[in-house]
Amino acid sequence: MVFQSLKKLNYQYEVTTGLYMLESWEKYIVNGAICASFALLTYTAINHLPTQSMSIVSQITNYAAA
Secondary structure, X not given: OHHHXXXXXXXXXHHHHXXXXXXXXXXXXXXXXXXXXXXXXXXXXXXXXXXHHHHHHHHHHHHHHO
């Protein structure tokens, strides 16, 4: 049951992104680039989002106090 649903999700992913037309080595390159982009986005969000959001909050409170 779970295997079938994962297989269906993989099929939907390949059809939506157009990966079904590529050869297997090309799929590895595209999926690797997508995974690397997601990893960099996650890293940036974890490391910089708290600092950035605190900066925005302090600016909003400064404008509200003025």
